[in-house]
Amino acid sequence: MSGDGGGTGNTAYGRKAFRRSTAHFTDRITADGRDGWPVEAGRYRLVVSRACPWASRAVISRRLLGLEDALSLAIADPLQDDRSWRFTLDPDGRDPVLGIRYLSEAYDRRETGYPGGVSVPAIVDVPSGKLVTNDYQRITLDFATEWTALHRDGAPDLYPQALRDEIDEVTAEVYEDVNNGVYRAGFATGQEEYEAACAAVFRRLELLARRLERQRYLVGDTITEADIRLFTTLVRFDAVYHGHFKCNRWKLTENRVLWGYVRDLYQTPGFGDTVDFDHIKRHYYQVHTGINPTGVVPLGPDLSGWLTPHHREELGGRPFGDGTPPGPVRAGEEVPARGRP
Template structure:
């Protein structure tokens, strides 16, 4: 997330330009069923730290809900506004996470590696007994939720990473990440007109291709919701509220593309997906934290969000959100987001 996983612009040999480049996750240990990295899957041992504003963390939120891992891995939600001491737990009593006992996420990073020079990013998984960060590998966390944590999935949990579809999913996910998930950031943080226009073109070229792909199929890969859909959704749901204006991705809004708008509404109205979205946190983070882009820190009053609950009509394309599985139960009371689709 901004100020965390994004790096300072790095050099480009062509014309000396310095395009935005996203940092790789520094802590890439995995929590696995066999514990081969030293971190075995254990119910209640780990705490998932997220910002509801962050699209990368939102993937983990949706995956955890859909798979029914709420009792297996607890949740910490940070304030959508950061300061120079990193993500902070000011939403909790006494400004401390009640389980980890820390005020700032950097404290878990420091326990893992003293003097770590990089950014403090979410999502992050922390080992509760030691207080150490385990991983901030946002690309891998949800894949492991879908596979390594399977013994703790709820009954009826969907297969978010079907083995038979992984090759196709990898190709789709790579394009979505490069041109859409990361593309909007490349546009928003561009420091030259050239780099901005390259990113802008990538974003809308890929969105046009995705719109064409989804015109006659309900989901990106296969006939039910998968990891690929979650990764696209977290950008689409932020697009009109943030990326269209704040990041200058303004050729058109998602609401102006009939296919993508219906697809986004379909996912938003799916239990376990839309009920993890907090538009208030999203807007306040981007517009108040990115002072280099929005120095006044004024948070726009719009757009109108009521359309997210309008009928989408995508059922006619066949398929079902959970395949042979079932919807998750309502979120735990302390995780219900005011104004969400299942609130």
């Protein structure tokens, strides 16, 4: 998630339609180390912002799979300056493991003078201090398939082999119309461009609601990568996309199926306990000055509904399949009270 466009990877907007560039650093951390980066406990650090939906995918996946002991976590300030994501939440404004003030320093160690945006999620090699990857589309898939030797006992299969084609198809549609669609609407600079993007968002949400009316999860009867990717947009919908990005045909709370679905996930260990509504709201409303030049952060919406009964268990399904829920949130990684319902 880069400051100019509010998303992972480079973004561009202005007189032309919003577009999201692909990740520039696409090395993979794999079991066999074929790109030069072998899976190794304690070697890497995951840098995220709790404000960013793309980074939140990695935070949720890491927690569900139990990779906390193997892969440390750095949480950036939700507000950036022109030098990129900063570690002002840490003592002395430095990440305690990497020793840097700005994520851009890890990018510079990888490629001096890199002209693109500095984005999260990012995985940094601790010994060298170099960025390894900012490939937000691939990171969570590799967590699920390449990091298996370091998964916790009872970790769910988030990308089951038999369902991968269907997961890929669903996530591609969700990405185009929902994950990225809200940004196309929010950063539109023309009426027609905005209306087309906004219409596509709600058209896809309505199709998803029909699908989820008869099944608890998007693909199969357990939580998969598809649910993680949809959740990170839905959980931000009423707080920022409805007002800030003008995706306001209706609120998520007004759609019985989607509101029940996202509450079900929010109340599932590994999802809601990673969400910081304070970081989310402050980032979008204070960083996107082109959309909200005053920087005023709204008081609402009311968050108390997130903890109300959803009754989705009536549809069956097994959240973790043959596995088990993750344990308590790791000490030091808890979401502060001001960011929770």
